[in-house]
Amino acid sequence: MSGTASVKTFFLSRKDVVCILILAVVIMVVFPLAFDNFRLNLVGKYITYAFVAVGLVMCWGDAGILSLGQGIFFGIGGYAMAMFLKLEASSPENTKIQSTPGIPDFMDWNQLTALPWFWQPFHSFTFTVFAVVAVPALLALVIGLAMFKRRVGGTYFAIITQAFAAILTILIIGQQGYTGGVNGMTDLRTLMGWDIRTDHAKYVLYFISCLLLIGCVVFAYWVRASKLGRILVAMRDKEDRVRFSGYDVADFKVFVFCLAAAFAAIGGAMFTLQVGFMSPSFVGIIPSIEFVILCAVGGRTSVLGAVYGALLVNFAKTTLSESFPQLWLLGLGALFIAVVVLFPDGLAGLYRTWIDPRIDRLLGRAKPEITGSIPPAELTETTR
């Protein structure tokens, strides 16, 4: 009888559709109308962080795998895009004053005389788009297999991802001739002949980011609505029970880690396009932890919460650091502590407790039969 009520024919409920549409309207109609080009470009940057936060919701919030190294994937995605753009900006005409024309300027400064082999494929845009997603996902696959098949998890996993983030930063800074070093890849100009530095281009790229984000959000909803989504939650709760129900737990962890990596990488690529450069400061430990904070503030079990969290925290960051630059880090720390101590489910938790029931009442809807809404007192009669 009541069992059929939980059956969904489509993976998005009407409420989900409304909430996603509201997000789409906010970022694609309200923001463009409310902000000037400079501010909108900033928002576009925040949007790219939201990709990482959505991935973290699935990886950390659902599956309980805390990765303190999402900057790795954001960075690799961003660097892959930057490599393509840098090659295009380093045409022989543009670089004829160099001792070796036709290679990126930082290579020339570092006495490289030919383009390294791993740079060659980035002449192709198709390859670049593929690499943006595939390289980070592949790295996540390798890290994931190495860790999860050996049942490394929890804090150890978090520390190891953090170590990888540090290693990658050191590698990028150290290999200046191949990566642009600590300055990163700057002076990116055109995407297949289209000047990405103009206001118009930034405007267009903003909307592309928004659409991609909505796409990732919908994909995340689809995965979470599948049985795999419930297995992730089950794993967070009772890993052994899942294992002894016939599932190879490591496979599922690897999958969600790769998915989070792919989301982060798409964000990274869009970041490079909108901001016009990529540097190691978006790869290492600090950005990786900031991503986790975005996700925690928004609500680590809510995809949309994480998106709003990413936007709000970064609005606050920009506003505060414009007025009180030295206070921001303290503010961020305080925010994180407040979230952990006072509202562990973040903004989404506050919404669920305070606002959602009121909306339901306002619309005259009785609380639908939602999982867990029945207080325990009402079901005791059947146990005796």
Next chain:
Amino acid sequence: MNAAPTASNTDFLLSVEGLTVSFDGFKAVDDLSLYVDRNEIRVIIGPNGAGKTTVLDLICGRTKATAGSIKFEQTELTTMKEHQIVRAGVGRKFQNPSIYEDLTVFENLEISYPKGRSVFGALMFQRDATVRARVMEIAETVFLQDHLNLRAEYLSHGQKQWLEIGMLLIQDPALLMLDEPVAGMSVAERKKTAELLQRIIQNRSVLVIEHDMGFVEDIAHKVTVLHQGKVIAEGSMAHVKQDPRVIEVYLGH
């Protein structure tokens, strides 16, 4: 890895031979042999620390054997991974109710449904009429048909135990291993569980660890008494009860 499996092929559903596991030199299970027939209910009893739970851990792959062999339907289990052992037909219930508190009763059972166990399979899994009917059927068996949409954390202790039994049943294992299924239950729940077990043991073998002697007498076909990792007596309950060593180490107090 392990010593080469040596158990002979027998008609038994489960044959454990020479099973030994030592933790830092302490032998929790010591050269243990055990044969379980098809459709047999075997109860393992013994004092605390006798190695009962360890035996179940070894069979389901949670602990790796130091030596010896476990054959299930002629398949060697000691070299298999946990999920492979489950897929081969061995179900395990843990001592404390081990269920997914954040999911509903329906979802708990659905996850245990033996389809879509790969990553891709789970993504594409459809909650079709067959699945729903099977979940309903099992929910009724374990007295939870009215709580399908309830988050499992709100169930009573006894209901959680039943849910976990249901999660095993839906996999239809050939061998069901239960670790103290009535521990912490009220008298009424205990009675209901005994009924439940009598019903679900049809067409399968069951290996039960239990301390409740009344309950053991109700259900056991055969009883194995463990003490310090070794079998000290085996046979019908009436036979085991007479054994002076059993009385000394276990039943006496």
